Amino acid sequence: MNILPKAFFTAEPGMIVRSGSRKYRITHMVSIDSVFAVDLLTNESARLRIDSLLPNESDNDEPVTKSKDLAQFSDEDWAKAQLRFQAIKPLLENPLRSRADAEAIATQHGVHASTLYKWLKTYQEAGHVSALVSTKRGRRSGVKLLTEEQEKLVETVIEDEYLTGQRNKPQHIVEEVERRARLAKITAPHPNTIRNRINALSIRDAMNRRGHKEIARNLYEPIRGAFPGADFPLSVVQIDHTPADIILVDEVHRRPIGRPWLTLAIDTWSRMVVGLYITFEKPSSTSVGMCVSHAICPKREYLARLGVAGDWPVWGVMDVIHVDNAKEFRGAVLERGCDEYSIDLQWRPPARPHYGGHIERLMGTMANQIRKWPGATFSNTAERKGYDSEAQAALTLSEFERLVVDFIVNVYHQRKHAELGMPPRRKWELGILGDANTRGKGIPPVPADPVKLQLDFMPFFERSVQQYGIQIDLINYYDPVLNPYINSTDADDERKRQKYVIRRDPRDISKIYFWDVQSQAYVTIPYRDIGRPAMSAWELKEIQRQLREEGEKSVDENTIFEALGRMRTLVESAIQKTKAARRQATRNPAVLKVADKPRAPVALPEQSSSAWIEDDPFAQPIVPFEDIAVSR
Template sequence: MLGISKAFFKVEIGQLVTYKEERFKITHLISVESVLALNLRTLESERLYIDEIKLVANDDGLKDRNVVGHNDLTLYSEEEWAQAQRRFLVIKPLLENPIRSRTDAEKIADSSGVHVATLYRWLKNYQEAGHVSALVPSKRGRKYGSKLLAQEQEKIVESVIEDIYLNKQRHKPQDVIEEVNRRCRLAKIAAPHSNTVRHRLKLLDPAATMRLRGFKEAARNKYAPILGQFPGADYPLAVVQIDHTEADIILVDEVHRKPIGRPWMTLAIDVCTRTVAGLYVTFEKPSAASVGMCIAHAICPKREYLAELGIEGDWSVWGVMSVIHTDNAKEFRGVVLDRACVEYNIDLQWRPVLLPHYGGHIERLMGTMANEIRKLPGATFSNPTKRKGYDSEKNAAMTLKEFERYLVDFIVNVYHQRVHSQLGMSPRRKWELGVMGDEHMTGTGIMPIPEDPLRVRLDFMPFFERTVQQYGIKIDCITYYDHILDPYINSIDPENKREKKTFVVRRDPRDISKIYFFDPADNRYVVIPYRNIGQPAMSVWELKEVQQLLKTQGKEDVDENMIFEALGRMRSRIEEAKHKTKAARRQATRNPSINGANPNTGKSNANLTLKSSSFPLIESASVANEDDPFAQDIEPFDEISLRR
């Protein structure tokens, strides 16, 4: 079995962890979602929820969750990534053989045409890092900025640069070279080549050099920031199947409660236990973004997700799957999706053409969900014959958020709890047996937990590439800035001195008030807010609406101020419409003839239809918080490809 990625940690007896800022030592594994642990301060035993515990790195302190010791996956070229995958395939037999010998390694090395020492080096790099990107080949030759001079020579060069170059006298490079030669003669050591001294001068920080040489204003103008505002599925997560379907239901908008169309569902099912591993619901057609968000949702714990939806219950299904089966649609073949799966050691397999039975488990799950959806108001049924006599749009009553809450509640509290005909037990019980085991079978053990769930979600999201300017980073006419960007202002690409260096940036479509900047110095993502932090948060959906509004008004040169001014006007109109809608609902209660209200009760027939469902509907988020002007449906990321 292949090793666990270093981005995850496995819960085991005797392990030191933290929980709500307290240190514990795990003593018992009592269920798939909780453990018993000894509080090291009070020496009392407590129950801890697994998805809330954190790993203790050592006795000196906690591990930094933000630092990830490898490059963003998009920074490698196709050739580098292909070479890393080839190396992984070579060492894979050794990883799968826990009792491998030197002879085994030599045979594989001979058949692969590499030296056995090279093979062991690849094996060590992968085992230490836990991810495939550790096998990306290093560039040949000396790395940019490397120094090969003797220590005494380096000291002399540094002293001369500091004494005569970094001052307001502004000596020329030739003056530095001559002084280095003079001091080396006095010290009776070999002088470095003049080109080496010139190279050291080029390595100096340009902004600091200009300031020390008396060009403070020029340095500020150029570099200072401008501030402003199936087979093999015999254990949990061995094989997960993913697919999409357009739900047979008409949903309504959050504001006017008017029909707006059918939503798309992306679902992931664990073939072994039949548990639903993850889902994603949107009005947009399937894309690599929706697939990636569903996979990330499946990998990460879901306690906070249930709390955000206001759903009671347990969804203790998380962890990295070994294999993902999909159909052959283009949204399952994106470059970002492929690289993320390889990075997390997920084997992404496509269903053989003309063999639909390979996707039978996900198809049956889709059928189960379709049968449940037909009980809801606004259902369109599977064909026009069954829909005859039923006006789906007239009876539509649920918003996208209400629909998502209904699906999750059904999955967690009904589907996972009832006996599955093929399993002979509930999916939840099958998952517990597969993980914890019993007297008849050995379980896999509790699934490793992502140390940084946000990093997992980011790895499966599309990305932007942007340069860092003096004002910060600009995306869709909106500027973002933080002091963390200062060292990268006007950075030059070390591979091409004529081009500015670009950096990887990712953005959550639900809230674009911040972006995630991949800091190459620390190999981690850093949150960068609006340059003008006084501007309100918005979604990609709202941004596109504002841009379309400005376009219809004939405004071509759109800037940030115009966008936020238009956003304010749009939200004001939405708020006015909401108040009008509430007044109309109050009038409908008084007059039974309006909106199809029941003449006996004065209540809307749509509400009666909801209550007649065989599964209780949770109170609508839009009804519970009608004054929230930000409740808008979100569009997923557009498809973004890697730079060639």
Template sequence: MAGISKSFFKAEPGQLVESDGELFKITHLMSISSVLAVNIKTNESVRLHVENLVPISPTEVTEKKYEERLHPDLALFSDDEWAEAQRRFQAIKPLLQNPIRTREDAETIATKHKIHPATLYKWLKLYQDAGHVSSLVPTKRGRKTGTKLLASEQEKIIESAIEDIYLSKQRHKPQDVIEEVLRRSRLAKIPPPHPNTVRNRLAVLSPANTLRRRGFKEAARNKYAPILGQFPGADYPFSVVQIDHTEADIILVDEAHRKPIGRPWLTLAIDVYSRMIAGIYITFEKPSATSVGMCLAQAICPKREYLAEVEVGGEWSVWGVMGTVHTDNAKEFRGTVLERACEEYFIDLQWRPVMLPHFGGHVERLMGTMANEIRKLPGTTFSNPTQRKGYDSEGMSALTIKEFERHIVEFIVNVYHQRVHSQIGMSPKQKWELGVLGDANSSGTGVMPIPADPLRIRLDFMPFFERSVQQYGIQIDGISYYDKVLDPYINAADPDNPKAKRSFLIRRDPRDISKVYFLDPVDQRYVPLPYRNIGYPAMSAWELREVQQTLKTQGMRNVDEHMIFEALDRMRVRIEEAKQKTKAARRQQTRIPLPKLPVVVFSKIHSPADKSMNQNERNFGMAEDDPFAQPIKPFDEISIIR
């Protein structure tokens, strides 16, 4: 089964690429979304779309094979390994920011960090070749950094002594901690750890947390917190992206009966330099880390397939990794998954100061522009009751969430991006192209590096779990998943602790948990795992939570997946009976994942029976592993495999 890898490449002259199985060399940049390239075999020049290109290295061409580099998932690194990668990145950062650097510059930086210049250049090459921070994680032979060989009792004594003695406002010295560890070891009658082991545990503590716990909150904030009063000048595309949510001022209707169900939430990301909208996410669920992650993932990835899905014509040629993401202080903008994903792609995640909304002025103005557009639609609630007086928002509501999303995307792509923006004196699209391609007076950034596998990017922003593999597969929230790819890992032992079972990384799309994604440790690729019982219906994580809460209130104990899906069936029957009566039930219906679509065969020749199909039958698509939008290709007729 095909896996999922992650990498980026930048389309620029001289780059070897593959397109439709042919090898090309890029010669010119024609636009922000296309290049001119020469076919290596035929020497013919052709125009290629950037989104269809796959990068190829000279070594791969020589060896006549295309091997992708393996990138371990960022969640697998220990805190020590990740801290070391961050330290190395900070060392090479001045060199990255200085394109005309000299050997003297490198020697100065190396002296400052107490390393040899050759080591600094080695780190620089590792980062430039891979394009991500995780390439700087140390790969030394032997025991991995952060491996703990002490008995659990010894580790607990060290941890408790550090917590009680060192991380306190009394500000004890490391020697005090060592003496306390020795004292507690004698009382517990266990061999005391070596003093250097205690010192090592102190050395890997978070500097910011240590300062805060020892009473230096202001010093920790000044040294380690983001510079909240300002962000780096947005003087090129994707240098700064702002993101925020709003509850749209409109009542939408359900798909089945066209009756009101409530207001949707709109998440938007905007490039401050050009005012181009970088990403969008619309849902009935309240803002969450998933909303933020999906919006940022869409901002990083190309959007041609998404435009086809929502049936909007035009171009939305915005993709790439942003330098800074600026958000407010809401809890959905904080969390391990989001923060580590941003660190992996070298995205500086900054939070604006509390009670100072003007620091998010660009996205706030965008939300105002969107609100003005939404007020033109049927079912608007306006911005306050006074404006709404005399207007029946629910009675006038007419758009489903899909129709609403189509209208918003149409406005973004073909109106907002095209018209002159008062603050930049040109359209956002023109400003973006100027920043990317440059002109006679300025050099552009060049076409943004494009993700080779968009699904891998999206997975990196999804929630993750760690599970061992049992004979039945793996289990998450009481539901079992299985695929034969798991067989070699059944009851596998932890390589670092043979007495413990090995844990594997699993990612899950909360909108459809009928499959999860297993990170195969051999080739570092994600493989989709379906339900062990493939007869169970798809459901969302939100539905699962409601089912589990219902069973809990009913006093159910030792709940298994059979009970979960029986309860799900009962809940959906009640929703089906009630959705014509209440908004809440119809809103709940929107949380049910769409049913799997039948496989279709595209054909230009069809029988009279094919012609008798109605339009709905002709609109069936192909279901794929990607839980996100699949490309919709134009076609004339289809025939359905029964």
């Protein structure tokens, strides 16, 4: 079996770690982002940044069962893993747990205490929820052998008779399925199969729909604080989008394009900004996923790439993410990614806009700052009167991103927050390290594989491997690493081709990421024809739309790239005339790469700290959320 690293590792005194090509033993924790360590070869002491450390591979002396990509698990497998995680969660949260505690929980969940300890050990060794998926031999759990008519029948009866305020018992559902099966003249599924479908339902959703909302809420401990549940760093993170009130210009001709979208994530306990994502594209689940992965990962290299001086010592998995009910915050990729890293994704209750007050006030703070930059559109026509935003526009997307990050890191995090009575950076340090009066949470674990973490929040596809490689949206990809998988068949049904999970970054689809089940890692697979130009998913979507409008019936890869060439030629010729063409040009991955190169540090416009505080919406008192209970 492959020996896999845990998803995260915690830097602690006595731990053996790697930095570059050398091994060190940590001796002391120095600050929230650095440690003292002794070089094992030279015995010299050095100060190392935590986000530059890697776990020592030899520490993983216990073999871990091979994992899958998150998308490969069936819904039933994933539901069982979630139930197992909920069973061991009280033990994880109680370092002083006893055997009696374990036996009580085991009895509650109908298993033996030794089984509970086995799940606990499996989760702690692997560091992720997917390790709790059953690996028993035989037919994979989650494989449904009922006919389409039988599945539809069971689903309909559960919806009509079980998930209602009538609170019918499972036996009634079995009898109703049998009754309707007789009427439809089809074979009724076995009663155990029907009960299994009921057991696979989300417990929380089922209780809510069966009229037990208060009971479902009370299953979780009451949470107190200025914001419910925000009792320490990364306990609750809020995420939201806004169109920035500024007109940006393109990277090449520096002509106006339009307004960018800004996605921000804030830690409600310390008010630290933990992550962001900026793009011209409208909000989507990809935007949210990019923001979440950015929040979890260290940001030292990100700051260096932007050319922003300063520190942003924030990383680690949050307990709860609060978002509103917009469709971009819902989707299998985002929800399963959150499940994998034990993040409770919660949606804002309808008609309670104050529930997202912290992120909305952060958006207000950013809006106040952005209106001081050239090209600002202001918030209304009265403020904008006499100011030509397009004529004054001067910042590109990359320059705007650097200014936003510079403001967050070197101004917002550092200045005194009116409600906290201290800067967010200081509040964060107190929450992490503590002081004489308060116990700190401890330095958050660092992602062992940031690339995999980012890919876990990106769109995925399932494809078989053919002799030509893999095809997605009529684009062919190939690398010799695929050879062992060509025309492979499903282990459970040799008549079917085995399908593999592929991830794709929509910003550049010139390569895909193939989950190699042998190496248990993502492998980059390029275009089969490596001479093809890079393209974004948005460009591909636009090409497909144009080809449909033109009535093109025979579309293949050649047709697509010929259309891409024509489209880019038209865009280039119109780029001086229309904003739409300039915006379209930003979707070219080649333009993104140019904008992504490291730049010199960006100087913020001069401004006194007192002026910033006057503009800060945080200076206004926040109404306590005493009427809200949040599960954790």
